[in-house]
Amino acid sequence: MNQKKSKFLVSCLIFGYAFLYIPIFLLIIYSFNYSPLLPVWGGFSTRWYTRLLESPEVWSATALSLQIAFISATVATVFGTLAGLALARLGRFRGKTVFTGMISAPLVMPEVITGLSLLLLFITLWQLTGWPEQRGMMTITIAHITFAMAYVAVIVQSRLAGTNQALEEAAMDLGAKPLRVLTDITIPMLAPGMMAGWLLAFTLSLDDLIIASFVSGPGSTTLPMLIYSRIRLGLKPDINALATILIVSVAIGVLVAGWIMLRQQKQRALLANQ
Amino acid sequence: MAASDQSLKRWYSKFTNVVHRNLRSLIVGIPFVWLLLFFLVPFFIVLKLSFAESIIASPPFTSLLDWSGGGFPEISINKDNYLYLIEDDLYLRTYLNSLKIAITCTIICLLIGYPMAYGIVRTQGTWRYILLLLIILPFWTSFLLRVYAWMGILADQGTINDILLYLGFIDKPIKLLYKPIAVYIGIVYTYLPFMILPLYANMEKLDSSLREAAMDLGANPVSTFFTVTLPMTLPGIIAGSLLVFIPATGEFVVPDLLGGGNVLMIGRLLSSEFNANHDWPLASAIAVVLLIVLVLPMMLYHRVQASQANS
Numbered sequence A: 001m002n003q004k005k006s007k008f009l010v011s012c013l014i015f016g017y018a019f020l021y022i023p024i025f026l027l028i029i030y031s032f033n034y035s036p037l038l039p040v041w042g043g044f045s046t047r048w049y050t051r052l053l054e055s056p057e058v059w060s061a062t063a064l065s066l067q068i069a070f071i072s073a074t075v076a077t078v079f080g081t082l083a084g085l086a087l088a089r090l091g092r093f094r095g096k097t098v099f100t101g102m103i104s105a106p107l108v109m110p111e112v113i114t115g116l117s118l119l120l121l122f123i124t125l126w127q128l129t130g131w132p133e134q135r136g137m138m139t140i141t142i143a144h145i146t147f148a149m150a151y152v153a154v155i156v157q158s159r160l161a162g163t164n165q166a167l168e169e170a171a172m173d174l175g176a177k178p179l180r181v182l183t184d185i186t187i188p189m190l191a192p193g194m195m196a197g198w199l200l201a202f203t204l205s206l207d208d209l210i211i212a213s214f215v216s217g218p219g220s221t222t223l224p225m226l227i228y229s230r231i232r233l234g235l236k237p238d239i240n241a242l243a244t245i246l247i248v249s250v251a252i253g254v255l256v257a258g259w260i261m262l263r264q265q266k267q268r269a270l271l272a273n274q
Numbered sequence B: 001m002a003a004s005d006q007s008l009k010r011w012y013s014k015f016t017n018v019v020h021r022n023l024r025s026l027i028v029g030i031p032f033v034w035l036l037l038f039f040l041v042p043f044f045i046v047l048k049l050s051f052a053e054s055i056i057a058s059p060p061f062t063s064l065l066d067w068s069g070g071g072f073p074e075i076s077i078n079k080d081n082y083l084y085l086i087e088d089d090l091y092l093r094t095y096l097n098s099l100k101i102a103i104t105c106t107i108i109c110l111l112i113g114y115p116m117a118y119g120i121v122r123t124q125g126t127w128r129y130i131l132l133l134l135i136i137l138p139f140w141t142s143f144l145l146r147v148y149a150w151m152g153i154l155a156d157q158g159t160i161n162d163i164l165l166y167l168g169f170i171d172k173p174i175k176l177l178y179k180p181i182a183v184y185i186g187i188v189y190t191y192l193p194f195m196i197l198p199l200y201a202n203m204e205k206l207d208s209s210l211r212e213a214a215m216d217l218g219a220n221p222v223s224t225f226f227t228v229t230l231p232m233t234l235p236g237i238i239a240g241s242l243l244v245f246i247p248a249t250g251e252f253v254v255p256d257l258l259g260g261g262n263v264l265m266i267g268r269l270l271s272s273e274f275n276a277n278h279d280w281p282l283a284s285a286i287a288v289v290l291l292i293v294l295v296l297p298m299m300l301y302h303r304v305q306a307s308q309a310n311s
Helices: A003-030 A047-053 A056-089 A096-108 A111-129 A137-162 A166-173 A178-207 A210-215 A223-231 A237-273 B002-021 B023-049 B080-087 B089-122 B125-140 B143-154 B159-167 B180-204 B208-216 B221-232 B234-249 B253-259 B266-275 B280-310
Strands: none
Touching: A003 A237, A003 B089, A003 B125, A003 B143, A003 B180, A047 A237, A056 A096, A056 A137, A056 A178, A056 A223, A056 B023, A096 A137, A096 B023, A096 B234, A096 B280, A111 A137, A111 A210, A111 B023, A111 B266, A111 B280, A137 A178, A137 A210, A137 B023, A166 A178, A178 A223, A178 B002, A178 B023, A178 B125, A210 A223, A223 A237, A223 B143, A237 B125, A237 B143, B002 B023, B023 B280, B080 B089, B080 B280, B089 B125, B089 B180, B089 B234, B089 B266, B089 B280, B125 B180, B143 B159, B143 B180, B143 B253, B180 B234, B180 B253, B208 B221, B221 B234, B234 B280, B253 B266, B266 B280
């Protein structure tokens, strides 16, 4: 590699990472600002954290969001894994074109369209069957399952594409029934991918503002909906405190997971060399 | 309780038999039916509603089928919503402005993201892993809060104005927040990782011997880049660009929080027709047209994804 190009690439990287991370650091720094007028520095203080933790709405919105995220991530992982299996292992089946389309479309579909269409579905269902009587946790959970399962399916499918089918075929040849092969061989092989899918589905659900606002009803305010209603009209220092807590906990989680995976990779590389 | 134990066992073996016999259809069927009901059918309801009339009621729209005549229902299709979209030039201007913003932001993301992805691929060992992790990290942090971070930077008394005032480049704050520039910055910032990851995935698989061969045969770095590297990374460029362009066109949060109503974007207009004006049929018509605009790029993305998965 010639020296000039390398300098160019390094400066691109420095600029790019600064662009990605400086706003986040500023957000964190200002959460410790005493002044309620946000951009003006008024000395170090943790009073916004105290105020945040004393707010009952923040606690109830967090509880609701966590419940929805947990249930929808779990169901989305099951459905998404089935969908990924269908795409990667079942060859051709009737309606496969429609099926693959329905799996890849939610990944890029503008959220306003998904939200609007799901709300209209729930209203139509209610008119026809009387269910769902009111919109809230249940309807948000269904909406989140629907878009998160597409992400899980894509992760599972790419995992399966990367593994060979020899083990499954051997088990079949030895007389194992298909369900046994699935539960004893394919699923354990897929476990890391399903775990990654679950975590992604969980974060996507915890993050979603637009779809939840469309399909939610009175009394069901998720955490992003609460944050949005507060920051719409300007900067709020207690939201900076909330953002700091959320971002730092996610960052620690991702970095720890990354570190563990890196160590495993290195160990495997060591074993392979011996 | 031996009897119930027995029957439970019988039920269980019946159940596993059914599962065994229908394993294949269950694997396809469960996700298929779910997506059909909660993803595909809703679009047809949106389409249907876009031909209805807006009324003051709950829910605020007319039914297309009128059963009052007895016997055959009369179908009343109302094209006014679509005519309205054409007549009032606000809508056309908003669609065009959304496309302009999305295309510009996609190009900026590509210009920043391409050298970054290339730089990450050229980095060796643990550093490469850390750099990649730092690109993935924003995916896991709240989109809303990352947009919010820019509200503090772009505000009249925000970081940028503070720095410019301190350095003496300006003597009174310049307006950045609630201006088009804020929307451009916000979209580029939030969608940049979506550009970098597909580019990285594509470049990682590239065979560097081709580039070296071109260099050995006397091609200079610039022409090697344009004749060898760039064509080979085209699938990554297309995938990343679509992953930015499609959702950016319908973006709501960024124009709402950073544009403050001064920047016309279709996602925000749809939402305000729906929530503020309670005109559900018109909002549905806006959604249908947006989907028609985006269906080609979506199909292209689908094809790129499928060919990437097969290779």
